[in-house]
Amino acid sequence: MTQSLPEQRPARERAFAGSGPPPVVVIGAGPYGLSVAAHLRAGGVPVLVFGETLGSWRHAMATGMFLKSTPDAVDLSAPVPGARLADFRRAHGEPELTELTPIPCDVFVRYGQWFQKQHVGEVDPARVVSVDRATTDSGFTVRLDDDRELAAAAVVVATGLNGLAHVPAELTHLCPDGAGRGALVSHTSHHTDLSPYAGRRVAVIGGGQSALESAALLHEAGAEVQVLVREDHVLWGSTPGSARARWRRMARPYSPLGTGWILAAVCRAPGAVRRLPAAVRMLLFRRALGPSGGWWLRDRVEGVLRVRTSCRVTRAEAARSGVRLEVAGPRSASEALTVDHVLAATGYRLDLDAVPFLSPTVRGALACVPGSKAPRLKAGFESSVPGLYFAGSLAAPTYGPMMRFVAGTEYVATRIAAHAARRVSAP
Secondary structure, three states: OOOHHHHHHHHHHHHHHOOOOOOEEEOOOHHHHHHHHHHHHHHOEEEEEEEOOOOHOOOOOHHOEOOOOOOHOOOOOOOOOOOHHHHHHHHHOOOOHHHOOOOOOHHEEEEEEHHHHHOOOOOOOOOEEEEEEEOOOOOHHHHHHHHEEEEOOOOEOOOOOOEEEOOOOHHOOOOOOOOOOOOOEHHHHOOOOOOHHHHEEEEOOOOHHHHHHHHHHHHHOEEEHHHHHHHHOOOEOOOOOOOOOHHHHOOOOOOOOOOOOHHHHHHHHHHHHHHHHHHHEEEHHHOOOOOOOOOHHHOOOOOOOOEEEEOOOEEEEOOOEEEEEEEEEOOOOEEEEEEEEEHHHOOEEEEEEHHEEOOOHHHOOEOOOOOOOEEOOOOOOOOOOEEEEHHHHHHHHHHHHHOOHHHHHHHHHHHHHHHHHHHHHHO
């Protein structure tokens, strides 16, 4: 029987009082956490969600950014009709977005908040500080930053990329107190507003969507920007279109992640990806999706910003006038460059050691995918610790690159919910 949303508060109170069946605890209220919770609740499984609804999307993306994905690849997953982005737009009297309409991040945030209210219910904003194995029974003990504690039958880690931002070693020594808005170096995830850099010289490191869009926003805010790209060219996505010639569609089939047989295959069969040798999976994880910019961004970058390709930062030091960078060019010739700030659009590193709430006991029992620091997952996204599940990016080295995008929510949510429900109902 489906649990109605008004009944959640008594279930939550029973969980903290230690009465009633232990719930499944979902840590993270982004696309994956919300989708898993929606499926669990629809199945009558007691579930508590901790986090801030779409917190990373609200606090780790600059104002004015758009999603790179098309509307058909950003639907959250619920086991009932009426949960898609198009349904949200229709419910609010807003026009349906097409594949030729870039989606503003703030629209996606509003959609996520609506989805939560319609299909998930209450999300507790408390931060989880500890997940440990229960001492007297199977399951886990979960402790929050307000000193509340509860027992959980299972735990789903759906924290996205929080805490996983990567700043290259060549730059970290410039910010001994950590990279950030007030330091000489920051990561793109540190910013919601790039306007304070107006009139300043900024070097953006990276050649992907985050680098190119941040550079465009900086330029439009009045900064003097140049982009340093390691690759020998910038790759741009192709303009979507359903009228492609038949032979083109066959040669490069469409998928939620782009066109091409490899992307289409990994999107169609993530379970088959899990059965590949670890070395092949890691190759897919690293190479299937290289850095690229959205097709709609191209006119804001090409011929507008200075983009230097085939170059890399070999040395960086603080200078009286900002940061002095030594940059090796395509022929290994080195050139000095002085800027006021360095913005690292250098992605994320999947590392279980950076998941702060896993106790040493739990962390020590987690098996990793060979060649990575990401958890090795079984069918149902369960880790080597029984009852501990991982959704989203940390699942990508096992299930493939679709786990890095919203497009993977339905596949993940249906399987975690089914597997966790069996665990909760087991005697």
